Each structure stands twice: as structure tokens, then as C-alpha cells.
Amino acid sequence: MSDPPAAAPSRPLVRWSCLAAPILALVVVAGAVAIRHVAAERTLYEADHVAYWSLTRSLAESLGRSAWGAAVEISASVNRELNLLPSVPLAPAVGLGGGTRTAYLLSVIVIYALPALLLLAVVVGRLADEPRTGRLAGWGVAAAVLLLPAWWQPVALGYLDVGGVAIAALVLLAWLAAGGRRRSLVRWLAMGFLLALLAIFRRWWAFWSVAWCAVIALEALWLLLTLRPWTWRAAARVLRGPSVAAAAAAATLLAIAPGRVAAILGTDWADYLVAYKRHAGIGGELAEAVGRWGLLPLALLALSVAAGLASRRTRRPVAMLSVQAGLIFAFFRRWQDPSPQHWYLYLPALVVLLGLLLARTAAALRRPAARAAWIAVVTLCGVAVSATVLSDQPREGLWGRLAPGIRIRPAVRHDLDEVRRLLTHLDQRLAVAPGWVYVLAVGGPLTDTGLGFANLSLGTEFASPGFVLSSAHVDRRDGFPDNLLRARYIVLPEPVQAPQPPVHARVAAEPARCLLEGEGIGRAFRRGREVFLFDGGVRASVWDLARPLTADDNAALSARLRVYYPDRPDIWEPPAIGGEPGG
Numbered sequence: 001m002s003d004p005p006a007a008a009p010s011r012p013l014v015r016w017s018c019l020a021a022p023i024l025a026l027v028v029v030a031g032a033v034a035i036r037h038v039a040a041e042r043t044l045y046e047a048d049h050v051a052y053w054s055l056t057r058s059l060a061e062s063l064g065r066s067a068w069g070a071a072v073e074i075s076a077s078v079n080r081e082l083n084l085l086p087s088v089p090l091a092p093a094v095g096l097g098g099g100t101r102t103a104y105l106l107s108v109i110v111i112y113a114l115p116a117l118l119l120l121a122v123v124v125g126r127l128a129d130e131p132r133t134g135r136l137a138g139w140g141v142a143a144a145v146l147l148l149p150a151w152w153q154p155v156a157l158g159y160l161d162v163g164g165v166a167i168a169a170l171v172l173l174a175w176l177a178a179g180g181r182r183r184s185l186v187r188w189l190a191m192g193f194l195l196a197l198l199a200i201f202r203r204w205w206a207f208w209s210v211a212w213c214a215v216i217a218l219e220a221l222w223l224l225l226t227l228r229p230w231t232w233r234a235a236a237r238v239l240r241g242p243s244v245a246a247a248a249a250a251a252t253l254l255a256i257a258p259g260r261v262a263a264i265l266g267t268d269w270a271d272y273l274v275a276y277k278r279h280a281g282i283g284g285e286l287a288e289a290v291g292r293w294g295l296l297p298l299a300l301l302a303l304s305v306a307a308g309l310a311s312r313r314t315r316r317p318v319a320m321l322s323v324q325a326g327l328i329f330a331f332f333r334r335w336q337d338p339s340p341q342h343w344y345l346y347l348p349a350l351v352v353l354l355g356l357l358l359a360r361t362a363a364a365l366r367r368p369a370a371r372a373a374w375i376a377v378v379t380l381c382g383v384a385v386s387a388t389v390l391s392d393q394p395r396e397g398l399w400g401r402l403a404p405g406i407r408i409r410p411a412v413r414h415d416l417d418e419v420r421r422l423l424t425h426l427d428q429r430l431a432v433a434p435g436w437v438y439v440l441a442v443g444g445p446l447t448d449t450g451l452g453f454a455n456l457s458l459g460t461e462f463a464s465p466g467f468v469l470s471s472a473h474v475d476r477r478d479g480f481p482d483n484l485l486r487a488r489y490i491v492l493p494e495p496v497q498a499p500q501p502p503v504h505a506r507v508a509a510e511p512a513r514c515l516l517e518g519e520g521i522g523r524a525f526r527r528g529r530e531v532f533l534f535d536g537g538v539r540a541s542v543w544d545l546a547r548p549l550t551a552d553d554n555a556a557l558s559a560r561l562r563v564y565y566p567d568r569p570d571i572w573e574p575p576a577i578g579g580e581p582g583g
Contacts, residue, residue: 019125019138023117026142027109030152033390034105037156040410044419044457045101046450048341049158053104054453056087056160060095078200079259086160086201101158101456108155112163117141119169120348124355126176127317132363139375140359144351146382147297149389149404151351154341156408161341164205167198168348171212176317178241188241192248199249200257203264204332208345209249211327215320216242269335275474275504276336285333291395292343294385294404301350304357314356321349340406415445415534416458422446422532423454425542426464426489435488435545437464440515442473442508444497445534451491472507479570480561481507485554490515490525490543497538507571510560515543520556524549 045053062070070091077084090107097103118138125137145151154161174191178184195213199206223238224230253261279285290298308318328345332338338345358378365371388403395405426437439448452468455461472481484490492515502509514522525543532540554574561572 018135019121020118022139022142023114023121026145027114027117030113030155031106031109033152034109034156035102037408037410038102038105041101041412042416043411043413044416044445044450044454045158046447046453050449050453050456051082051158052087052160053101053158054456055082055084056090056094056104056107057099057456059084059087059091060099063091064095078257079263081203083200083257083260086163089163090160105155105158108160108162112160112166113151113155116162116166116169117145117351119166119173120351120355123169123172123176123352124359126173127314127352127356128360128363129313130363133359136359136362137355139362139379140355140357141351143358143375143378143382144354146379146386147300147354148293148347148350149386149408150292150340150343150406151347153389153406153408154344157340159341161202161205161344164198164201164208165344165348167194167201167205168208170194171198172348172352175216185241185244188244189248192245192250193252195245196249196252196256199253200260202341203260204342205345206264207328207332208324208348211324211331213242213246213249214327215324216245218323219316219320271476273336274476276339278337282333285329285337288337291405294402296381296385296402297354297404300357301354304353307357307360308353318353318356321353325349413445413535418532418534419446419451419454420458420460420462422491422540422542423451423460423462423464425530425532426467426491427462429489429542429544430464430467433488433544435467436483436486437468437489437491438484438487439468439471439491440484440508440512441471441491441493441497442499442502442505444493445536445538446491446493446497446540447471473505475504475507475561475565475571476568478507480558480572480574481511482575484511484521485549485574488545491540492516492543493534493538493540495538506561506564511557514557514560520560521549521553524553 059070059073062073074084074088089111090104093107093111094103097107121138121141124140125134128134128137151162171191171194174187174194178187178191195209199209220238220242224235227234227238279288293301305318305322308314309322325346332342332345362371362374365374385403388399389406390408392407392409394400395403430437437451439446439451441447448468448471450457452465452470454465469483469487471483472478492512494516496509496512496516498505498509498512511521514520515525515527516522524545524547526546528542528544530542534540558572558574565571
């Protein structure tokens with residue numbers, strides 16, 4: 001008896017395989033690039049480049065000791081600027097990987113970037129609403145990411161903010177599932193919860209949530225204006241969904257992170273972030289965006305918006321995503337200019353719009369040869385764009401203008417032996433006379449976070465990084481350098497590592513001047529004999545506290561700062577002196 005014929009694969013299985021395969025291939029390549037990138041790096045990770053790596057390692061260690069203790073830590077962190085919620089999904093994998101940077105980056109890619117891309121592909125498939133395009137949605141999203149390699153730059157730097165893209169994609173899916181009649185309140189409730197979760201995930205993702213709420217409100221207003229026949233019952237149906245989502249978002253925020261909400265609402269962000277506003281006008285900001293994304297991807301994005309608006313099937317979502325991107329730009333630029341991770345605010349919309357165009361164009365080509373040629377050409381263009389971003393080539397010629405201007409390169413320093421020598425020297429000094437260490441620099445080869453997390457970067461076990469205090473860098477954000485008054489040792493790189501002129505960094509520049517000119521606190525510290533040489537011709541010395549600081553010493557520094565900020569006592573008024581080094 002012959003065997004029965006094998007059953008044909010189910011259509012859902014084929015559809016999901018077509019959706020996932022290109023994205024899985026892309027993520028595998030991204031993981032290989034990440035492994036190679038970390039292996040080539042020789043640097044001191046600092047600030048946000050190390051913050052969540054360190055927090056995730058610590059959470060993994062806490063989970064290993066006590067799940068309840070870790071839960072308490074997570075709950076206590078929710079109202080802080082850097083909360084532990086983004087680390088929760090990553091901590092088990094990072095712990096299994098030994099807490100290495102490679103394990104951390106691979107966890108971000110697999111646990112955050114992969115689901116984000118798959119969810120965006122589902123969004124594209126839902127928007128297409130036809131089987132042929134739906135089967136190509138995964139390829140369209142993968143090709144869009146190749147053409148928009150800014151997707152990977154923050155990951156290479158050590159950011160986990162790509163996780164917000166996954167939450168944003170879930171918001172879009174909840175909105176699509178709510179349907180045109182807005183009768184599914186459960187989905188609107190889910191949307192509200194997700195919008196709140198996104199704002200808690202990382203503070204600046206609140207721009208995406210607020211802009212989406214504004215778009216939903218504008219759409220509801222439009223529906224009210226065009227409602228025929230207009231009745232109170234029909235108007236209530238239009239407003240019910242958005243109102244439920246807004247209420248759910250507000251209730252979630254107040255229930256989970258009331259302190260964070262109060263801090264966000266009570267902060268003058270234009271003043272707080274003024275140092276991060278690089279461009280005086282909109283022209284510079286747009287020029288930066290064009291340089292970052294490249295003319296070729298931007299031209300394709302413009303075409304995708306035009307094609308989406310021309311189609312009745314996609315006009316509504318394309319218009320809403322386009323308006324949301326414009327609102328994000330308008331809101332964000334009031335306070336600061338974007339750093340690499342902030343561009344994620346635009347990527348959910350950009351990937352969906354571009355992926356939809358690419359997939360629909362491929363589906364419209366009826367001849368298999370023509371469709372295969374389109375897919376091959378677009379994929380090769382994406383590979384060329386991404387390869388350019390990963391290369392060391394400067395941005396020159398026609399291709400240089402067409403391709404993005406960003407470069408993703410391993411950070412390599414040639415002075416790490418000198419860093420180890422400095423840490424050895426500090427360990428020796430601390431063994432004789434324990435005390436806090438203050439790094440008096442805003443940037444450059446030595447910073448407080450670079451030195452404070454040096455053991456993570458170098459794989460060493462020096463004692464001195466545990467005694468490095470947080471330094472004041474930005475006047476209106478950090479205020480008076482309180483920790484400076486607690487320091488027994490000051491590490492001072494020269495020339496002074498602050499912007500020139502130090503318009504927003506007087507809290508670093510003026511204390512450095514006091515030391516070098518022997519005024520105020522400079523009378524209480526003595527420069528050590530050892531000199532440490534770093535990349536860029538920077539020389540650093542360690543200053544020891546020779547006698548306790550006095551009110552007169554502090555007054556001299558206070559007077560210098562008061563000249564620049566006479567109406568801001570939080571910047572120039574010194575606190576009481578005190579504080580002994582602890583664990």
C-alpha cells in the first residue's frame with residue numbers, strides 16, 4: 001500500500017513563514033555585526049552607553065539572589081529617570097550570558113528589535129489588506145530597515161530604546177484592531193495602557209505617545225465635523241474610543257508612576273535641556289535630518305507618503321502616521337535636538353510607510369521575473385546603504401549625498417594602559433587616605449561615568465571606580481556641583497574638557513579655573529606629581545585635598561557662578577559640606 005500524500009502546508013504557516021523569514025535573516029546579520037563590533041571595541045563606555053548595560057547586569061544579579069528582592073527594586077525604580085522596567089525582559093538573558101556587553105547587545109537585538117520588526121511587518125500586512133502584499137510585508141520591513149540603518153546605531157552604542165518601537169507597533173495594532181466603527185472599547189483600553197507604558201519605558205518616548213493622542217483627537221474632530229446625519233448618539237460613538245484610551249493612559253500613569261508624572265509636568269524642559277539645543281533655527285535641524293537619513297531613503301519615503309495618500313485603502317493611516325511624525329518634530333524641537341536614540345521616535349512610522357510602499361510595489365508586479373528583479377534591486381540598494389554606514393569611508397561624491405551620513409564604527413582608544421595606570425594610582429592613594437573621587441570634565445577621554453564604570457569596560461577589578469562621584473556637567477540641569485565639595489581627590493584633565501566657550505557648562509569650567517588659578521577651592525587642593533597622558537593630547541593630574549574646605553573657599557566659586565546666573569541660586573549657592581565614602 002502506498003503512503004498517503006503529504007499534507008500541503010497550511011496557508012497561515014506559509015504566510016507567517018514569508019513574514020518572518022526576511023526579518024529573521026536580517027536580525028541574524030545584525031547579531032553577527034554586533035558581535036564583530038564589540039570584539040573590535042577598545043574604549044571606556046560612559047553615560048547612556050553604559051547606563052542600561054550596568055542596570056541590567058545588576059538586575060540579573062538581583063534576580064539570581066532573590067526574585068522578590070528584584071521585584072522590589074523594579075517597583076522602587078519606576079519613578080526614577082532611569083527605571084528598571086526596560087531591563088526586565090533582558091535581565092535573564094544577560095545573566096545567562098555572564099553580563100558581558102556582547103550578551104547585552106544580543107539580548108537587545110533578539111528580545112526587543114526582533115519583535116519590533118515582526119510587529120511592524122504585521123502592521124504593514126494589516127494595512128495592505130490583501131494576501132499578495134501581506135506575504136511580502138516581512139520583506140518590505142526588512143528592506144526598509146536596510147535603507148534606514150539608523151535603526152541599529154543606538155543599539156551599537158549600548159542603548160535599549162529600540163524596545164519602545166515594539167510598544168509603539170502594539171499601539172498601532174490596537175488602533176487597527178479597534179476598527180473603523182470604534183466599537184471595541186477593550187482595544188481602546190489596551191491602546192491607552194500601551195501609550196502609558198511607552199511613556200514610562202523611557203521619558204522621551206512620551207513625545208510619541210502625546211503626538212499619537214493628538215492625532216487620534218484630530219481624527220475624532222474630523223469625524224465629528226463630517227458626521228452625517230449629526231446626532232448626539234453618533235457623536236458619542238465617535239468620541240467614546242479616544243476618551244477611553246485617554247482615560248486608560250492617564251489612570252495607568254498615575255497608578256504606576258505618579259512621581260514621574262509629577263516630575264515631567266513640573267519641569268521646565270526648555271530650560272532644563274537648553275544645552276542640548278544645537279541648532280538655532282529649523283534650517284539646521286532639517287539639514288541634520290537630511291544628512292542623517294540620506295537623500296535616497298528620504299526620496300523613497302516621500303514617494304511612499306504620496307502613494308499612500310493617493311490610495312483610498314491606505315489614505316487614513318498614512319495621513320495619521322505622517323501627521324504624527326510632523327507633530328513629534330514640532331514638539332521635540334522646542335526642547336532639544338535629537339541624539340541617536342531619539343530618532344526612534346520616527347522609525348515606527350518611517351518603517352511602516354516605506355515597507356508598505358516596497359511591498360505593494362512588489363505585489364503589483366504580476367510577472368514573477370519583474371517582481372524578483374524589484375526585490376533584488378531594492379534589497380541590493382538597502383545592503384549598499386547599510387554597508388556605507390558600516391564603512392570607514394567619508395561622505396563624498398554623489399553616493400555620499402544619497403546615502404545616510406551616519407557611521408557605525410567600533411570605538412577604539414589607544415590610551416587604555418594609561419587609564420589603568422591612573423586607576424592603579426588612585427587605588428594606592430585610597431588605600432592610604434580613603435575619600436571620594438571627582439572627575440572635573442564634561443567630555444573628552446576622562447569623565448565621571450567613564451572612570452566610574454571602567455571595570456565594566458576593561459574587565460578589571462580596581463577599587464577606585466566605586467569611589468567616583470557623579471559630576472555636574474550642565475548648569476541648568478545639574479545645578480551647583482555639590483559633590484565637588486565632598487571630594488578628597490579631583491581628577492583634572494587639561495586642557496579643561498568643557499565646551500568652549502562653556503556657555504552651559506560653567507559648573508565644570510569655573511571649578512577647573514579655581515584649581516588652576518589657585519583661587520577658592522584651588523587653595524585647598526594640591527596638584528599631584530604624576531601626569532597621565534591620554535588620546536588627543538589631553539594630560540590629567542590628580543589633586544589632593546590638603547586641608548578642609550572653608551566657607552570662603554566655597555564663596556569664591558559661588559561668586560564666579562553667580563556672575564552668569566544671578567537669578568538661579570540653585571546653580572551658584574553651595575550646600576553644606578559633608579559626606580564620607582561608603583559602599
